[in-house]
Amino acid sequence: MSAVLDPIRVDGELTVQVAGEYKAALLTALAATDALVLELSGVSELDTAGLQLLLLLKREAGPLGKTVRLSDPSKAVLEVLDLARLDLRLEPVSGRPGGV
Amino acid sequence: MTFEDEMQSALDNFMLEATELLAEMENGLLALEQDAADEESINSVFRAAHTVKGSAGLFGLDPVVRFTHVVESVLDRVRGHEVVATAALIGVLLPCQDHIGDLIASIAAGASDETAAQAATGAALLARLEPYLTGSGTPVPGPPEAEAPTLTPDPSQAAESSAGAGDGAHLFHLSLRFGAESLRNGMDPLSFVRYLSTLGEIVALTTVADLLPEAEDLDPEQCYLVFQITLRTAEAIEAVEGVFDFVREDSDIRVLPVPSDPAGFADLIASFGAHGPVIAETLVETVAAAEIPAEAPVPQQRSADQPVATDQPAATDPGTAGPARRTGDRGTSAENQTIRVDAGRLDRLIDAVGELVIAGAGAELRASLSRDEGLQTALGEVMRLVEEVRDGALQLRMVPIGTTFSRFQRVVRDVSASLGKDVTLTVSGGDTEVDKALVEQIGDPLTHLVRNALDHGIESGSVRTAAGKPARGTLRLNAFHDSGSIVIEVQDDGAGINPDLVLAKAIERGLVEPNAVLTEKDIYGLIFEPGFSTAAAVSNLSGRGVGMDVVKRNVTALRGTIDVESTAGQGTTLRIRLPLTLAIIDGFLVGVGGATFVIPLDRVVECVELPSESHDRDYMGLRGEVLSFVRLRSLFSMPGERPRRENVVVVEYAGTKTGLVVDALKGEFQTVIKPLGALFGSVQGIGGSTILGNGDVALIVDVPTLVRHAQTQTPAIASEYARTLA
Numbered sequence: 161m162s163a164v165l166d167p168i169r170v171d172g173e174l175t176v177q178v179a180g181e182y183k184a185a186l187l188t189a190l191a192a193t194d195a196l197v198l199e200l201s202g203v204s205e206l207d208t209a210g211l212q213l214l215l216l217l218k219r220e221a222g223p224l225g226k227t228v229r230l231s232d233p234s235k236a237v238l239e240v241l242d243l244a245r246l247d248l249r250l251e252p253v254s255g256r257p258g259g260v
Numbered sequence: 261m262t263f264e265d266e267m268q269s270a271l272d273n274f275m276l277e278a279t280e281l282l283a284e285m286e287n288g289l290l291a292l293e294q295d296a297a298d299e300e301s302i303n304s305v306f307r308a309a310h311t312v313k314g315s316a317g318l319f320g321l322d323p324v325v326r327f328t329h330v331v332e333s334v335l336d337r338v339r340g341h342e343v344v345a346t347a348a349l350i351g352v353l354l355p356c357q358d359h360i361g362d363l364i365a366s367i368a369a370g371a372s373d374e375t376a377a378q379a380a381t382g383a384a385l386l387a388r389l390e391p392y393l394t395g396s397g398t399p400v401p402g403p404p405e406a407e408a409p410t411l412t413p414d415p416s417q418a419a420e421s422s423a424g425a426g427d428g429a430h431l432f433h434l435s436l437r438f439g440a441e442s443l444r445n446g447m448d449p450l451s452f453v454r455y456l457s458t459l460g461e462i463v464a465l466t467t468v469a470d471l472l473p474e475a476e477d478l479d480p481e482q483c484y485l486v487f488q489i490t491l492r493t494a495e496a497i498e499a500v501e502g503v504f505d506f507v508r509e510d511s512d513i514r515v516l517p518v519p520s521d522p523a524g525f526a527d528l529i530a531s532f533g534a535h536g537p538v539i540a541e542t543l544v545e546t547v548a549a550a551e552i553p554a555e556a557p558v559p560q561q562r563s564a565d566q567p568v569a570t571d572q573p574a575a576t577d578p579g580t581a582g583p584a585r586r587t588g589d590r591g592t593s594a595e596n597q598t599i600r601v602d603a604g605r606l607d608r609l610i611d612a613v614g615e616l617v618i619a620g621a622g623a624e625l626r627a628s629l630s631r632d633e634g635l636q637t638a639l640g641e642v643m644r645l646v647e648e649v650r651d652g653a654l655q656l657r658m659v660p661i662g663t664t665f666s667r668f669q670r671v672v673r674d675v676s677a678s679l680g681k682d683v684t685l686t687v688s689g690g691d692t693e694v695d696k697a698l699v700e701q702i703g704d705p706l707t708h709l710v711r712n713a714l715d716h717g718i719e720s721g722s723v724r725t726a727a728g729k730p731a732r733g734t735l736r737l738n739a740f741h742d743s744g745s746i747v748i749e750v751q752d753d754g755a756g757i758n759p760d761l762v763l764a765k766a767i768e769r770g771l772v773e774p775n776a777v778l779t780e781k782d783i784y785g786l787i788f789e790p791g792f793s794t795a796a797a798v799s800n801l802s803g804r805g806v807g808m809d810v811v812k813r814n815v816t817a818l819r820g821t822i823d824v825e826s827t828a829g830q831g832t833t834l835r836i837r838l839p840l841t842l843a844i845i846d847g848f849l850v851g852v853g854g855a856t857f858v859i860p861l862d863r864v865v866e867c868v869e870l871p872s873e874s875h876d877r878d879y880m881g882l883r884g885e886v887l888s889f890v891r892l893r894s895l896f897s898m899p900g901e902r903p904r905r906e907n908v909v910v911v912e913y914a915g916t917k918t919g920l921v922v923d924a925l926k927g928e929f930q931t932v933i934k935p936l937g938a939l940f941g942s943v944q945g946i947g948g949s950t951i952l953g954n955g956d957v958a959l960i961v962d963v964p965t966l967v968r969h970a971q972t973q974t975p976a977i978a979s980e981y982a983r984t985l986a
Contacts, residue, residue: 176443176444176448176480176481179480179481180480180481182480183478183480187475207443207448207450208438208443208448208449208450208483208485209443209480209481209483211450211467211485212469212472212480212483212484212485213480215467215469215472215485216469216472216475216478219469219472220475240450243450243453243454243457243465244450244453244465244467244487245464245465245466245467246467252466252467
């Protein structure tokens with residue numbers, strides 16, 4: 161039995177600089193709900209460390225039957241997902257490279 | 261260093277390198293303007309753009325990468341003789357180079373992206389480059405360019421250097437496994453991926469997250485993500501590998517041509533141990549993308565317990581702190597090997613050498629007081645070596661002024677073009693060496709003088725021909741050493757300064773009384789007064805009257821002087837004289853009233869005894885010439901009685917000799933200049949202090965000031981002397 165959490169809003173950079181803080185916070189949030197929503201319209205920069213955290217969340221969620229959803233991704237987030245060939249569920253994009 | 265510090269230091273390094281590269285690019289473009297077929301310049305310009313793009317890519321500076329990429333493409337076509345470097349093209353490329361510099365400068369100032377204005381400028385420039393990208397310009401007749409990159413992967417050709425467009429595409433499989441510390445070191449794998457996409461087409465990419473450890477074990481600042489990439493590019497393998505030079509040592513980066521020896525693929529899979537199969541899948545995808553027929557070797561999956569010897573790619577860079585440090589040659593255009601040195605470190609080294617000199621002098625003093633000859637000899641040898649070290653250390657700060665001078669080629673070109681004048685710049689004395697700090701500070705004053713000469717000095721072509729002069733004007737920059745100073749001349753063959761016009765303007769501005777009598781030299785000096793300008797039409801370059809007085813102020817702040825020489829109708833020479841103030845100088849010790857002073861040895865001409873007839877006079881005759889005096893005792897108000905015998909140290913500055921009257925001569929002394937505190941900043945005649953071997957403080961005499969001071973007395977003295985001879 162878990163609560164429905166409000167979307168977690170990430171503002172500013174999601175990078176190696178803040179990855180440490182976010183790891184704890186995000187895992188805690190994940191523990192508290194079955195359907196974690198990350199509101200990403202305010203993300204100014206996403207780097208490999210940030211992407212790694214998102215993928216960690218997704219991996220932790222899977223075996224527990226939980227979901228992680230990226231909502232309203234900013235331009236920075238979309239660009240990185242495009243680069244890494246991942247969709248908003250952080251699944252590999254199938255089909256033509258560069259396609260959405 | 262904190263993470264931020266390391267990042268900033270790497271970024272600072274990038275800025276420095278980029279600035280140098282852009283300067284190379286500019287020089288190359290200017291050279292091409294004179295000779296469009298100069299292969300060396302073409303290559304140098306291309307290399308510069310290519311390297312800037314690459315470095316910018318490593319730091320994720322996307323606006324710079326995007327823009328420079330297009331420039332590079334055009335330059336590549338020039339290199340491949342598909343486009344000729346016409347004057348029109350150079351006219352576009354030079355502003356492009358400026359724009360790149362502008363983008364980089366704003367990043368140095370902290371911007372994270374380009375401004376709207378920059379984007380607009382960039383777009384406009386790219387539009388002007390457009391015609392050169394697609395076969396027009398003035399193409400040299402040759403084989404038609406291959407449009408679609410054909411798939412001709414050929415491992416035996418992979419070792420040849422890239423020839424740019426139309427060579428057929430290569431297919432590579434890249435495995436990017438960045439070192440654990442990469443993120444902490446400021447390297448972002450995604451930036452590399454971004455950059456790769458400018459090299460060609462990323463046909464496929466797989467983000468492998470399988471290596472992430474358990475959540476509680478995961479260090480969020482460590483890199484666990486692995487990228488497997490299928491890249492189709494016209495670049496050769498070296499270019500692709502080169503992208504990763506900075507991270508190669510700490511990371512496992514593999515670039516495998518496709519198709520190639522399956523051992524490479526096997527090694528790659530094995531290197532991932534238990535995660536091999538995931539990697540193998542991505543390889544399959546790559547091979548599929550190559551559309552190779554079935555009989556080509558397909559990588560076999562190997563199980564984890566079959567160890568295969570993996571060859572780590574040879575580390576090409578010695579690992580040091582900071583991801584972007586580079587040493588060694590900057591491209592093949594550098595003839596000598598140079599090393600970039602942090603200026604702060606150099607200053608600390610020179611300080612330490614200074615202390616060494618003082619300590620050595622102290623030791624030598626004690627040795628001379630002892631009777632131990634062996635010790636004195638040994639110490640003499642030590643001091644000789646210390647002198648060598650001293651000279652070497654100071655040399656490190658010296659740079660040839662030629663680099664500053666060559667910047668002006670661009671200034672002269674642009675300014676004379678905008679004024680509609682034809683002016684050529686000649687440079688001489690470029691290898692005159694100057695202290696680096698001085699070079700930086702003299703740039704602005706020189707720029708103003710150059711612009712002034714172009715604007716007001718040199719006449720327009722028609723005026724010149726009417727006066728019987730060649731239509732093309734000449735501006736000359738010259739530099740040389742002269743008795744302890746460096747002299748920089750800005751010379752033009754223009755209209756010269758009209759003294760009547762200057763005087764009239766000065767009277768109008770209220771700078772002089774209407775009936776004042778001024779020598780020609782005084783009149784020329786008026787142009788340095790604030791608010792003065794005779795330009796009838798204020799051009800937007802100069803003539804606002806804020807220039808020359810600022811120049812003079814800058815020069816004076818450097819403890820230098822500026823003089824004007826001019827002949828109406830023929831030209832003007834502006835001469836800047838600056839002291840070569842070295843941190844350590846050879847000094848000559850003198851005693852005055854119980855205190856010791858140091859006179860810079862390079863100013864000393866000779867020493868003579870003070871003749872008795874000059875005991876109360878302010879001058880003496882020296883081999884038929886008048887030598888005026890400065891009595892240090894009275895100048896510095898030293899207490900006590902004058903000794904019976906006094907000495908005169910004859911010094912010279914700017915061609916003028918003066919005698920410094922002192923009590924005793926104490927001999928040569930290696931002097932470490934310690935600056936006077938701010939409290940003493942306005943003291944005239946003293947240029948620093950030093951510590952003697954016995955611990956006493958000695959003040960260093962500022963010869964130029966004293967000589968100028970004495971000069972003001974000279975006319976009266978000379979006439980008196982002449983009377984005594986009669």
